Amino acid sequence: MSDAIRSANDTVANNTVAHDDSVFGAEEMELNFGPQHPSTHGVLRLKLKVDGERIVDCYPIIGYLHRGTEKLFELNPFFQNVPHTDRMDYVAAATNNLAYVGAVEKLIGLTVPPRASYIRVLLCELQRISSHLLWLATHAIDIGAMTPFFYCFRERELVLDLFEQYCGARLTLNCMRPGGQPFDLPHGWVDTCREFLELFPAKIDEYENLLTNNRIWKKRTIGIGVLSPEVAVEYGITGPMLRASGIDFDLRKAMPYEIYDQVDFEVPLAENGDTYDRYLVRMEEMRQATRILEQCLDQLPEGALMAKKARVLKAPKGGEVYHGIEGPKGEIGFYIVGDGKPIPHRCHVRAPSFINLQSLPELVSNHMIADLVAIIGTTDIVLGEVDR
Amino acid sequence: MSDREPPSKPPSEAPAETPTEPTASVPSAEEEAAKKAEAAAKAKAAAEAKAVAVAKKAAIEAAKPPWERDAVTPTWEEAGEDPLAVAMATKFGEAILSARSYAGDLTLEVELGSIAKVAAEFKARHGFTFLVDLCGADYPDREKRFDVVYQLHSFTSGRRIRLRVTTDEETPVPTVCEVWKAANWCEREVYDMYGVRFEGHPDMTRILLWEGFNGHPLRKDFPVEGIDTGAAIYPEYYEDEAGPITGTGTGWMQPKPPVEADEEAGE
Incomplete structure (x- = not known):
């Protein structure tokens, strides 16, 4: 996918810094990066060991946004925990x-x-688009491209309007319940969604016009933060980051949940595993999400929204499950242990940002500090999910 | 008005009708047999009617779409015959304590000391190159109160399995950092939240909470409202878990009284 575009501009140099100690004899220095820094996308703190502008070592320090969500999960009945999940990855x-x-x-x-399943997939794919748009906006502005920020937020607004029409909330949706969907799509929602889907692919082209062949963009992203497939698997990386390294693993295809086995879509892959490839994969994912949405709207069945269930859900004593789905940032999974009570005994979150962030020291080593900003952007972390 | 029935019979009339002389004669054998047969026929008819009703209900239930049926809660099933479980049991013998499955997920309970070896075997021989998740759980009623749970994924077979070890507050768990690098932060999180130590871990420090924090918050006996450890904002002065607990009031942020004092009061 990326080769043709790459060869279009063959003058892009390799960005890793050649280093020669003998020239300057400079000392290594410790530098504190964050937690209050606009390009760390939240309260991420990095202890950097730098040699001039070159990063020798990096030690992430997290936990500034820790709210004890997993402890809170153990206090509430099953259905009351849904709002807590909103506050982890608050952009998805x-x-x-x-x-x-x-x-x-x-x-x-x-x-x-089935109708509830379709509505869920509609909401999730819209969420994928809005999450990727937010990622692109902030990532581009980190690297220095101002315009995509405004463009992306313009379209993200339309997605958030769709959410608002459905459940009244724009970010913390609380839009699903165990057993089904709490409410049906409101009157006119399908038409509004179709309008958005007609308009959106052209907008993706617009972003790509600004960035994909942009010399500065390529210079800042190609060869930056290269993640080889072996290392990616070793670190448990999931989502667009893993697929940009060339591993075809998408839970929507590998272990289809809801109705993903009834829609036709492709899993975009890339080969080089650098920042530029991750950008291309995410752009293509937005196009595929549009395709999934169109098919869902076409296939949308009539019928019930909620399964037959007890008023108070009680989990079997000792029962335990792990269920993971493909979120915009990677595999988000929940490990829940039941206790025979209406509250979970244990509820652990497999947060994709937390696991993906772990590879940061490996990605940034031997890069410039300015590239660190690009690499943090490309890992697409949300600190609310890292720290929980 | 006229077609209405009288509201109720006057009570004086009622006793006049009720006394009926019970027939004193002893029922004959024939009569008894007839009665028995009648009762048996009645019971049979009732059973048949019941069976019909049950069948009807089942048919109605079966005709319903799955989401309108009663939820079928999964249960634990023995999974000793699963090829993976068999392979592991032959290789490690008693180190595999049990193999069961719940909702289709195979769970192997592994003896504490051999988890790293079992994990390495899973990765090298069975293609489980991907550690999805690693987390802890606390069961305070048990003698070995902590679980450490590993979720593995194989790209080759597309299968997921779960490993589990149990430990107490003292015994460290062998680390699997050398098997999967992903385990590093996850194990630090388990240590942070439960106080379970991992032997051989390259950086066994807290990850989400600050150095000097007292206690491990996901333990079931840790107060939900939290404890005030304000003084620990200067971690360089305190060892891990040695930060002072400040405050003496009874507000919601104040610590619970020390455990020893509680016990004394109880006795």
Whole structure:
């Protein structure tokens, strides 16, 4: 996919810094980066060991946004935990909701009606688009491209409007319940969504016009933060980061949940595993999300929204499940242990940002500090999810 | 008005009708047999009616779409015959304590000391190159109160399995950092939240909470409202878990009284 574009501009140099100690004899210095720094996308703190501008070592320090969500999960009945999941990855609440309610349904043995399943996939794919748009906006502005920020937020607004029409909230959606969907699509929602889908592919082209062949963009991203497939698997990386390294693993295809086996879409892959490839993969993912949305709207069945279930959901004592789905940032999964009570005994979150961030020291070593900003952007972390 | 029935019979009339003389004669054998047969026929008819009703209900239930049926809660099933479980059991013998599955997920319970070896075997021989998740859990009623749970994924077979070891507050768990690098932060999180140490871990420090924090918050006996460890904002002065607990009041942020004092008061 990227080779043709790459060869279009063959003058892009290799960005890794050649280093020769003998020239300057400079000392290594410790530098504190964050937690209050606009390009760390939240409260990430990095202890850097730098040699001039070159990063020798990097030690991430996290936990500044720790709110004890997993402890809170152990206090509330199953359905009351859904709002807590919104607050973890706060730019992709719908996928968090789906991962959680999916785990609860697996634990209790509920079957979701098809219409509810379709609505869930609609919300999740819209959420993927909005999350990737936010990522592109902030990533581009980190690297110095101002315009995509405004363009992306313009379209993200339309997605958030769709969420608002559905459930009244724009970010913390709380839009799913164990067993199905709390409400049907409102009147006119499908038409509004179709309007958005007609308009959106042209907008993706617009972003790509600004960036994909842009010399500065390529210079700042090609060869930066290269993640080889072996290292990616070793670190448990998932999502667009893994696929940019060439590994074809997408839970929507590998272990289809909801109705993903009934829609036709492709999993975009790249080969080089650098920042530029991750950018291309995410752009293509937005196009594929549009395709999935169109098919869902065409196939949308009528019918029930909620499965037959007890008023108070009780998990079987000792029952335990792990359920993971493909979120915008990677695999988000929930490990839930039941206790025979309406509250979970243990509820652990497999947060994709947390696991993906672990590879940061490996990615940034031997890069410039300015590239560190690009690499943090490309890992697409949300600190609310890292720290939980 | 006229077609209405009288509201109720006057009570004086009622006793006049009720006394009926019970027939004193002993029932004959024939009569008894007839009664028995009648009762048996009745019971049979009732059973048949019940069976019909049950069948009807089952048919209605079966005709319903799956989401309108009653939820079928999964249960634990023995999975000793699973090829993976068999392979592991032959290789490691008693180190594999049990193999069960819940909702289709195979779970192997592994003896504490051999988890690193078992993990390495899973990675090298069975293609489980991907550590999806590693987390802890606390069961305070048990003698070995902590679980450490590993979720593995294989790209070759597309299969997921779960490993589990149990440990107490003292015994460290062998690290799997050398098997999967992904385990590094996850093990630090388990240590942070439960106080379970991992032997051989390159950096066994807290990850989400600050150095000097007292206690491990996901343990079931840790107060939900939290404890005030304000003084630990100067971690360089305190060893891990040695930060002072400040405050003496009874507000929601104040610590619970020390455990020893509680016990004394109880006795």
